[in-house]
Amino acid sequence: MNKLNQIGLQKEDSKQIAEQLNVLLANYHLYYQNLRGFHWNIKGVYFFQLHDKFEELYNNALTKIDAIAERILTIGQQPLHTLSDYIRISSIQETSHISDGMAAVTATHENLTVLLGLEREVLSLAAETGDEGTVSLISEDINENEKTLWMLKAFLS
Template identity: 80%
Template sequence: MEKLSNIGLQKEDSRKVADKLNELLANYHLYYQNLRGFHWNIKGVYFFQLHDKYEELYDVALTRIDAIAERILTIGQQPLHTFSDYLRVSSIKEAANLSDGKETVAATHQNLSTLLDLEREILKLAAETGDEGTVSLISEDIHENEKTLWMLNAFLS
């Protein structure tokens, strides 16, 4: 049995990375759906600011979801693709019935913190296995998510 994938990575290493990427994919789907709900249901004094910001954030999340799934395929594995899988695997939970600005920003902050923790785990694993493609994908995402988290912190302080 061939130990290297068609892109030259160890198959077993790629399976481990893909498992963590699938966990990230599931969490990103819940993060995305929460942002959609916040966008639709936001009320109050922060409506105009947050309505637009949530749309911006969910558009970015959707792009990242696609990039993560494509990376899983690139390293020879299968991305999760059902909501039942996402709900089973995700640490992020559905945020139902939130419409207050501070509550929705706090929930977004918590969700983004969860994504960053997982991305840092993936970054370490990918670096240890020599998977530079995943390192690059995740490094860029960490940078952008840290900046967004900083902005959310500023809003909440």
């Protein structure tokens, strides 16, 4: 029996990576939806800045969601795709009725911190198993998310 998937990685390793990627995918979906809510509901003196920033962030998150799901498929596994699965396995919680700018930025910072931690876990496993495609995808995201965290922290200061 062949132990390699269609791109030459160990099937069992790919299964473990896909499980972690699915957790990341679920968390990204909650992060994305929270950002949409912030974008729609933001009020106050920071409205113009934050309305645009949240749109930028959710568009970026949507791109990452697609890339993560496609990576799961590339390594021969199936991405989760139901909201109930996302809510069940996500560490990020739904937010509702947040219209205050500082509260929305704080929640975004907290959500992004969760994503960064999950990305580092995926990166570690992918590096251990020689999955350079996943390493490349996640490394790029980590760099971008670290910069965004820095900017959010500066805004909150």
